[in-house]
Amino acid sequence: MRVDILTKSENLEVQKEIISKLRDLINYKNLEPGDKLPSERMLSEKFEVSRSNVREVIQKLEFFGILKSRPQSGTFIADIGQIAMSGMMDDILRLEDPDFKSLVETRILLELKTVRLASLRRTEEDLEKMRQALDAYKEKVLNGQDAVQEDLLFHLAIAQASKNTTMNTFMLIITPEIITNFEKYHVCDANLSFKGIQEHEDIYNAIKDQDPKKAKEKMKTHFKILYQYCYNV
Amino acid sequence: MRVDILTKSENLEVQKEIISKLRDLINYKNLEPGDKLPSERMLSEKFEVSRSNVREVIQKLEFFGILKSRPQSGTFIADIGQIAMSGMMDDILRLEDPDFKSLVETRILLELKTVRLASLRRTEEDLEKMRQALDAYKEKVLNGQDAVQEDLLFHLAIAQASKNTTMNTFMLIITPEIITNFEKYHVCDANLSFKGIQEHEDIYNAIKDQDPKKAKEKMKTHFKILYQYCYNV
């Protein structure tokens, strides 16, 4: 799975402009799945932008699975059909940067699932990794240090144990933004982390015992406090 | 949010190699958040790879929020801390391409949530868009045509109405792969689509009536058949 895409603010507007024009072109020419797009050079000339800009957009749409480019051959429309493509392009154009609330909402949803799956599918190796993350977390907290990072690593270990690569990827995508926001708003202060040790232990034990119901329950209580914190921001 | 990242099979190995070396370098030099990485040129020389390769990796890690590059200045370690960064790099190295089962599992999880949120937050404009997608779907099915794309567009409209940009993005990411797999395995045949019309109508009405419980329930029954199909592949 790819993960690219430029984030430069100015560039983003240019990209949207190109995506929009490209969508119109595809509709106008009635290009169908499998059809070849005009070459990058031609598009850059037609849209009056640099070839780099065109390449960025193509790579972005390739990430979203809309286009496929073949070396020394051309860029082709993926097998998802014209309607789906046009609709998806609209959605991509409409996409905004995620807000904190949206991130937390998604994280909670994902984690309540990964913890359940982890308790069903975890291997001994997974357990070992979670144990290490948990110990690192405990040590930091008991020394009165900030432990947001170790906290998240424990949760990432759970995601990995869930054996669902898609959810694992998504957790990785949202984690850094979660961390920065947490540190920014001081979501986790010392005594909260202290409380977190027991909660983490509970989650770990439930996964170890392969008790999905209990695991989910413990994760829920773990998030209850975080949830309140986040919505008080 | 960015979405890049190259997917070329050969390149991917090179990228992993560089990520691994970069992680070792950061650990060895004890680089902390905010610290500046060596320049791209220096890294490409040190790792004996092209500067393009280094740039690709940096962009990838930037997408995951681990690095931040400032024009005419340098690439810096994001404010997520060394431990989190090292751990995340390990996870990224371990990431595999998503399998179909993982995709479906994630899709169901996301949609059971977005449909609930949509029924709570939908505007009249959202309703209109879903209505259009639904009508396009109906028309295709009643003419005996394949309607996988229109199906997915309806679901994307729901994701958009959920007002959760993160989930919306994630739905967009997995949709194309879902479509190709569906068409590949012929998950949706004609009579299944026929049944789908009523299910879609039910979902639409529940969202219109702002009844989250019913909406989720209807989505669940909608997925029940798909679920069986997917696990029979």
Added chain:
DNA sequence: CAAACCAATCTGGTTAACCAGTTTTTGATT
């Protein structure tokens, strides 16, 4: 001695040239 200035240097970003396959056209041959 500190502050202000300035030029050399270094940075990521951008552009243009180049490369190695692919595709299409061409034209000689049968």
Added chain:
DNA sequence: AATCAAAAACTGGTTAACCAGATTGGTTTG
């Protein structure tokens, strides 16, 4: 007219040169 080899044109990918802004260290100046 059909065939097929060869070459010209075109493709996305890669590399190297270039750019403008940021940084840095030394020098000058008050």
